[in-house]
Amino acid sequence: MSFRGLRTSKFRHVFGTAMRKDSHYEGIRVTRNSWDSTFCAVNPKFLAIVTEAAGGGCFLVLPIEKAGRVPNNPPMVAGHRAAVLDIQWSPFDDTIIASCSEDMTIKVWVIPEKGLEESITEPEASLESVHQRRVGFIAWHPSAHNILMSAGSDNFVVIWNVGTEEPLSLIECHTDILWSCGWNYNGTRIVTTCKDKTLRVIDPRTGDVISERKKAHDGAKPQRAVYLKDGRVFTTGFSRMSERQYALWDDNNLSEPITLEEIDTSNGVIFPFYDPDNNMVYLGGKGDSNIRYYEVTEQSPYVHYIDRFDTSDPQRGLGFMPKRGVNALQNEIARFYKLHPNKCEPISFTVPRKSELFQEDLYPDTASQVPALSADEWIEGKNADPNLMSIRDEFASVLPAKPKLAGLKKPNALNRPKLAPSKPTSTNSVRDSAPPKPAPEPTPPPPKVERSPPARERERSPPREVHRGSGDRTSVAATAQKLQQQHNAYERQEVHAREEEKVEEGAGAKDPPPEPPKPEPEPEPEPAAHYARQRLYEDERARQQLYEEERIARARENARAQEKRRSRYDNPDLYQPRQQPAAPQPQIPPDFDFQELLEEVKGLRALVRQHERRIMNLEDALGIGD
Incomplete structure (x- = not known):
C-alpha cells in the first residue's frame, strides 16, 4: 500500500x-x-x-x-x-x-x-x-x-x-x-x-x-x-x-x-x-x-x-x-x-x-x-468534451438559493445618527410626542415626612429590564451617587418607621441605620480605554452596592416579621389580632407642586435608562460582559 x-x-x-x-x-x-x-x-x-x-x-x-x-x-x-x-x-x-x-x-x-x-x-x-x-x-x-x-x-x-x-x-x-x-x-x-x-x-x-x-x-x-x-x-x-x-x-x-x-x-x-x-x-x-x-x-x-x-x-x-x-x-x-x-x-x-x-x-x-x-x-472526425451540468441544479427545489451579493440596495445598518451629548433621549412614547424639555437639574433629597408606610407593606417593583441602545457620553458616576443619596434617605425613613413601630409594640431594639457609602474620589484623566473601564467598574460597583443594601434591608425586615409571628404563636394571650393604629398622613406643604415632582421623577427615570444602555454598550465594546 x-x-x-x-x-x-x-x-x-x-x-x-x-x-x-x-x-x-x-x-x-x-x-x-x-x-x-x-x-x-x-x-x-x-x-x-x-x-x-x-x-x-x-x-x-x-x-x-x-x-x-x-x-x-x-x-x-x-x-x-x-x-x-x-x-x-x-x-x-x-x-x-x-x-x-x-x-x-x-x-x-x-x-x-x-x-x-x-x-x-x-x-x-x-x-x-x-x-x-x-x-x-x-x-x-x-x-x-x-x-x-x-x-x-x-x-x-x-x-x-x-x-x-x-x-x-x-x-x-x-x-x-x-x-x-x-x-x-x-x-x-x-x-x-x-x-x-x-x-x-x-x-x-x-x-x-x-x-x-x-x-x-x-x-x-x-x-x-x-x-x-x-x-x-x-x-x-x-x-x-x-x-x-x-x-x-x-x-x-x-x-x-x-x-x-x-x-x-x-x-x-x-x-x-x-x-x-x-x-x-x-x-x-x-x-x-x-x-x-x-x-x-x-x-x-x-x-x-x-x-x-x-x-x-x-x-x-x-x-x-x-x-x-x-x-x-x-x-x-x-x-x-x-x-x-x-x-x-x-x-x-x-x-x-x-x-x-x-x-x-x-x-x-x-x-x-x-x-x-x-x-x-x-x-466526420469532430471531437468534444462531454457537456457539464451543476449538481446544485438537480436540487434547486430543496437547497437554499445562493445569496446575491451584488445589486443589494439597502441602507447601511451601521450608519446611525450621532446624538448630541446634552440631549438625552427617552423611550416614553408620550414624551417623545411632546416638545423637548431641557435636562432636569439635580434635585435634593425628598422632604422628610412624619411617617411612611412599613417596608413590608410598600410594593416593591422588580428590577427594570436593561435595554440596549445608544445614549449620551456623560459620566454616570454623578447619577449613581445621586441615586445612592436618595436610597439612603428612603432607608432612614424606613428605619425611623420601624423604630416607632417597635416602641408601640414594646419589642425589639433599634437597629442602627446603615452608613452611607463614602463617595469615591474622581479619577485622574487617563487613556480612553482605561478610563472607560474604570468608569464601568465604578458604575457597576455602585449599582451592586445599591442592590446589596436593598437585599440586606429586605432580609432584616423578613427576619423581624418572622420573629414577631413566632412570639405571637408562643404566647396564646398575645395571639389575638389587634387593630393597627392608623398611620398619620404626611403633611404636605400647601405650595407643593406634584406635577413638577412627577416630571423630575420621569426625567430621572429616563436618565437612568440611558446610562444603563450606555453601560451595556461599553461592555459590549470592551468585551467585559457578564
Whole structure:
C-alpha cells in the first residue's frame, strides 16, 4: 500500500455505510455466470440486474425508488437467446439500456418511464452479424450520441452507430480474447486489455494502435483498465506470484508504469470504478467482501490509499451510480449497488461535514445528459468534451438559493445618527410626542415626612429590564451617587418607621441605620480605554452596592416579621389580632407642586435608562460582559 502521509485533501475522510434494510432489493435471483462482469447497471431512474434464467438470457429492471421485496414473477427484459454477459445504461437517456450476450448480439432496449409493467422481448435496435463469438463487453461513447463499442471473444472490437444499426469500424489488432475495453474522457481513444497480457491504446476511428505495453501485469489472470480524465490509464491485474496489483500509466508512453503497487493476495478479479469529477478510483473484487478507494493526484505516489469498506458477505457484482444520482444533501460522493445471491444492497460513501449547506468543493460540474456531438459529427472526425451540468441544479427545489451579493440596495445598518451629548433621549412614547424639555437639574433629597408606610407593606417593583441602545457620553458616576443619596434617605425613613413601630409594640431594639457609602474620589484623566473601564467598574460597583443594601434591608425586615409571628404563636394571650393604629398622613406643604415632582421623577427615570444602555454598550465594546 502507498504511504498515508499528512497531505491536504478533502477526501482524506470518506466513509462507506451500508444503507438500512428497507432500502434493499430482495427476492432477486442474481445470475451465477462465471463470466468476469459486474452484472449490474444503475442510473438515477432504474436499477438493472442480470438474473438467472433457464433457456435464454434476461435481466431485471426496477425503478430506483421501489425498494423492498420483488414479486415472484416480475416483468423482465427477455430477448436474448443465451445468457446476458454485460448491460450498460445510455449516458444521455435514462430509459435506454444496451445488453450483450453469448448469442453474439447486442440489443438496445427502451424502458417505459414508470418501469416495466410486462416483459419486453422486442428490442429497439439489434446489432448483430459482425461478432462471430460471444460478446462480453459494451461501452457507450461519453460525448457522442448513439455511438457504442463492443468487444467479443472473437478478438474483435466493433464501433457501432446504434441509430442505423451499422458498424462504423472493426478493430482486429488483438491476438486473443479481450478482458476489458473503455473510452477516454472525450472518446478520442480507447484502452483494451487482452489475454496476451498486452495493454493497448487505440484510435477508435481508424483502429491504429497508438501505444502498447506487453506484460503490463505478469500474471495470467484477467486484467482490467480504465481511462482517467487527465489521459492516464489505471489498470488492475496480477503479478507472477498471483498477487493483485494496480498500476498507473501514461497513455502516450507505456514503456514503464508511473506507479505499480501490490494490493493483496486473492483470486478474485478486481473491477476499477472511476469518478472523473473527484478523481477517485474504487476497487471492488468479485468474491471480495470489501471496496477499496483511492485518490489519484499529480504528486507522488500519485495513487493515495484512503480507506476501505468491509462487509461480511462477498459480492457477486457491483453497480456504480452516476454523480447525477447521488444525494448531495447528505454529502454523498458515490453509491454502489452490491449484488448478493438473492438481493441487492446499496452502499453509500459520504464525506462528513459540520455544515448542512451545499458543499461546492465536493460536487464540481459533472457530465450532463446533453450529448456534445451527434453520431454523424463524430464519424466526420469532430471531437468534444462531454457537456457539464451543476449538481446544485438537480436540487434547486430543496437547497437554499445562493445569496446575491451584488445589486443589494439597502441602507447601511451601521450608519446611525450621532446624538448630541446634552440631549438625552427617552423611550416614553408620550414624551417623545411632546416638545423637548431641557435636562432636569439635580434635585435634593425628598422632604422628610412624619411617617411612611412599613417596608413590608410598600410594593416593591422588580428590577427594570436593561435595554440596549445608544445614549449620551456623560459620566454616570454623578447619577449613581445621586441615586445612592436618595436610597439612603428612603432607608432612614424606613428605619425611623420601624423604630416607632417597635416602641408601640414594646419589642425589639433599634437597629442602627446603615452608613452611607463614602463617595469615591474622581479619577485622574487617563487613556480612553482605561478610563472607560474604570468608569464601568465604578458604575457597576455602585449599582451592586445599591442592590446589596436593598437585599440586606429586605432580609432584616423578613427576619423581624418572622420573629414577631413566632412570639405571637408562643404566647396564646398575645395571639389575638389587634387593630393597627392608623398611620398619620404626611403633611404636605400647601405650595407643593406634584406635577413638577412627577416630571423630575420621569426625567430621572429616563436618565437612568440611558446610562444603563450606555453601560451595556461599553461592555459590549470592551468585551467585559457578564
